[in-house]
Amino acid sequence: MLKIAIIGFGNVGRALAQAVHASPQLELVQIYNRSAMAAKDYPHITTNDLSALKPADLYLISVSDRSVAEVAQALAFENRLVAHTAGSLPAQVLGTRNRSGVFYPLQTFSKTRAVDFSTVPICIEAAFERDLATLEACARALSNQVHVIGTDARKMLHLSAVFVCNFTNHLYAIAQDLCKQHSLPFSLLEPLIMETALKVREVPAASAQTGPAIRGDQKVMDAHLALLTNDIHKQIYTLLSGAIQEHGKKL
Amino acid sequence: MLKIAIIGFGNVGRALAQAVHASPQLELVQIYNRSAMAAKDYPHITTNDLSALKPADLYLISVSDRSVAEVAQALAFENRLVAHTAGSLPAQVLGTRNRSGVFYPLQTFSKTRAVDFSTVPICIEAAFERDLATLEACARALSNQVHVIGTDARKMLHLSAVFVCNFTNHLYAIAQDLCKQHSLPFSLLEPLIMETALKVREVPAASAQTGPAIRGDQKVMDAHLALLTNDIHKQIYTLLSGAIQEHGKKL
Numbered sequence: 299m300l301k302i303a304i305i306g307f308g309n310v311g312r313a314l315a316q317a318v319h320a321s322p323q324l325e326l327v328q329i330y331n332r333s334a335m336a337a338k339d340y341p342h343i344t345t346n347d348l349s350a351l352k353p354a355d356l357y358l359i360s361v362s363d364r365s366v367a368e369v370a371q372a373l374a375f376e377n378r379l380v381a382h383t384a385g386s387l388p389a390q391v392l393g394t395r396n397r398s399g400v401f402y403p404l405q406t407f408s409k410t411r412a413v414d415f416s417t418v419p420i421c422i423e424a425a426f427e428r429d430l431a432t433l434e435a436c437a438r439a440l441s442n443q444v445h446v447i448g449t450d451a452r453k454m455l456h457l458s459a460v461f462v463c464n465f466t467n468h469l470y471a472i473a474q475d476l477c478k479q480h481s482l483p484f485s486l487l488e489p490l491i492m493e494t495a496l497k498v499r500e501v502p503a504a505s506a507q508t509g510p511a512i513r514g515d516q517k518v519m520d521a522h523l524a525l526l527t528n529d530i531h532k533q534i535y536t537l538l539s540g541a542i543q544e545h546g547k548k549l
Numbered sequence: 550m551l552k553i554a555i556i557g558f559g560n561v562g563r564a565l566a567q568a569v570h571a572s573p574q575l576e577l578v579q580i581y582n583r584s585a586m587a588a589k590d591y592p593h594i595t596t597n598d599l600s601a602l603k604p605a606d607l608y609l610i611s612v613s614d615r616s617v618a619e620v621a622q623a624l625a626f627e628n629r630l631v632a633h634t635a636g637s638l639p640a641q642v643l644g645t646r647n648r649s650g651v652f653y654p655l656q657t658f659s660k661t662r663a664v665d666f667s668t669v670p671i672c673i674e675a676a677f678e679r680d681l682a683t684l685e686a687c688a689r690a691l692s693n694q695v696h697v698i699g700t701d702a703r704k705m706l707h708l709s710a711v712f713v714c715n716f717t718n719h720l721y722a723i724a725q726d727l728c729k730q731h732s733l734p735f736s737l738l739e740p741l742i743m744e745t746a747l748k749v750r751e752v753p754a755a756s757a758q759t760g761p762a763i764r765g766d767q768k769v770m771d772a773h774l775a776l777l778t779n780d781i782h783k784q785i786y787t788l789l790s791g792a793i794q795e796h797g798k799k800l
Binding site for chain 1: 615637655711719738748766772777781795
């Protein structure tokens, strides 16, 4: 049984801890959290002392991107397998005292929603075959979707994820603001959101494009701009409508 | 049994025809299509002659926004109930020769995907109680979600739909382009797309916001901008990241 230690207990660390804990093939030996309080579901295995980490087959560092290097450097052991969970960092950021790897779950995690880890694509990377095998065993114990992906490809995936998740979520936020301002139930838009997300699995997004921009319906677009009161919303409307028209020309 | 005629056989008209045809409470008496060829699933009831429309309890005009008024004016009968299916037009655009209404299905329709109409919110509007009752009877025969919504509110919903559907779909298109350019399978992003769409049902989008912008991680944002080669993509990245940070300040 692979012994896993999780360093960092934010949204990713918490989701990983839960999934590792639930897997019969993995043993969650320790959680490091700056504040020992927060990892309260696992009080007996939580530490807030980096130098007190127990032996493990794999240390997963899931702290914020800018703290990964610092945390890796603070580890008191050497020549063990340490992987970070960041989409945009190379494995090298972990230094050379330990054997480094990447274990990037391509999903958005939050405190308030449990994610079914078995469907989460996990992108792994390591310099040594043996370490890749360990990462793969851990990943396969958690998910049905495991991919060996190099640093450059992973960075592109992470960038793409910003578009389909972070930016999309902000468009949802704008629509929620608009609905709230006009006392409309946002739930009316939920079937549309779901259909848009489902359709892209089957039809290339460019061919599925609908709406006033792709139809070149300037009258509707002008009316929409007149309805928007927030200047940033207007800018987003104009830029994305133009981008849709520009993209449509290439088809 | 309500007799329904559908005028226009684009994506909306086709989806409506299919749903009306399938409903035991409705009778699809006619389809008007400029080219009689296209409505080939219903050859016996298709016409391309607007003056040849049979009597019906409700005529649904589902042509492009800019053609609605012209088509309504070309109808050869009077004092019947005629409704359009556009999100952004008032009922008045239909003129006064017939009794006008709105029957707006808040969903995105395409040739290649069948939509379950029972989950589609239908927004209805009419000047007369009796007409509203007819529209409601038709809508309830098709969907479990029927809402009486005035013109201004409907316009806001339509505008919100552009953000959550048309603009979101374009973000998907950008990610598909990025994946294609770097020979990465877009399917890796599908669980993320789905989770983002599901999460907004439970958690307000602003609180669910993740990613480099909301964390203020300028290093990752700069790296992302350096990876983008398309100038419009760079502009979208910068504008939406700024919007996320601006919106985050208000929370």
